Amino acid sequence: MHNLIIMGPPGAGKGTQSEKIVAAYNIPHISTGDMFREAISKKTELGTKAESYIKSGALVPDEITIGLVKERLSMDDCKNGYLLDGFPRTILQAEALRDLTKEIGREVTLVINLVCDYESLAGRISQRRVCPKCGASYHLVTKKPEVEGICDNCKTPLIQREDDTMEALKTRLNAYEMKTKPLIEFYEKENLIKNIDGLQSIDDVFSDIKKALEGK
Ligand code: AMP
Secondary structure, three states, X not given: OOEEEEEOOOOOOHHHHHHHHHHHHOOOEEXXXXXXXXXXXOOOHHHHHHHHHHHHOOOOOHHHHHHHHHHHHOOHHHOOOEEEEOOXXXXXXXXXXXXXXXXXXXXXXXXXXXXXXXXXXXHHHHOEEEOOOOOOEEEOOOEOOOXXXXXXXXXXXXXXXXXXXXXXXXXXXXXXXXXXXXXXXXXXXXXXXXXXXXXXXXXXXXXXXXXXXXXX
C-alpha cells in the first residue's frame, strides 16, 4: 500500500515528481495548493478565504487546510493509496493527519523528502510555468512543453503562478523554514522519512523514489 507524502521546499520538484508517481502507481494526487488554486478560480467560499494568503506566499490557516484534507482523504478513491503533495506543512497539520489516518485505517507508509539547497530554488521558481487548467508544471529549460507556451496535456496557454514572484518566494521560504522544516524531525522519529537528492535530473530523482517505494 502506498500512502505517501511528498515534501520539500518550494521549487524542489514536488509537483513534477507527483505527476510521475501517481501515473506509475495509480493513486490519487492530493495537492492542497492545486485544490486552493481551483477554488480561487471557481470563486468558491474556500477560494475567497484562501486567496490573500496564497498570493502573498503565507500559509493558509490550519483549520481551513486540515478540514479540506480530512474530507478529501476520506473519499473512496483513497482506499488503495494516495499521494499528499504540499500537506502537511505544520506540526499541527501533521498531528491532525496522524489522528485522522489512524481513525480511517489509512496511515502514512512513506514520506519522500526532496532535498534542495536554497540557492537553486529561485532559478527554478522564476522559470516555472503552469497550466491553469490541469495544473501540469513546466520549466523553461529543463521541462519544456512540446509547443512553446502551451500545455502538452490539455493545450491550454501556460501562465506564471501569482506566487512565483521573488517577493512571495521569500515569504514561502520563510514559512518553510519556520513551520514546515520541523516536520522532517517529526517523521524521522516515526521512521517514515526517505531523503532524496532533488538536485538530480527529473528522471534520476524519480528513479530514487521508485527504489524507495519498492523497498517498502
Ligand atoms: P503549493 O502549490 O504547494 O506551493 O501551495 C501554494 C500555496 O497554497 C502555499 O504557498 C500556501 O499559501 C497554500 N497552501 C498549500 N498547502 C498548504 C498547507 N498544507 N497549509 C497551508 N497553506 C497551504
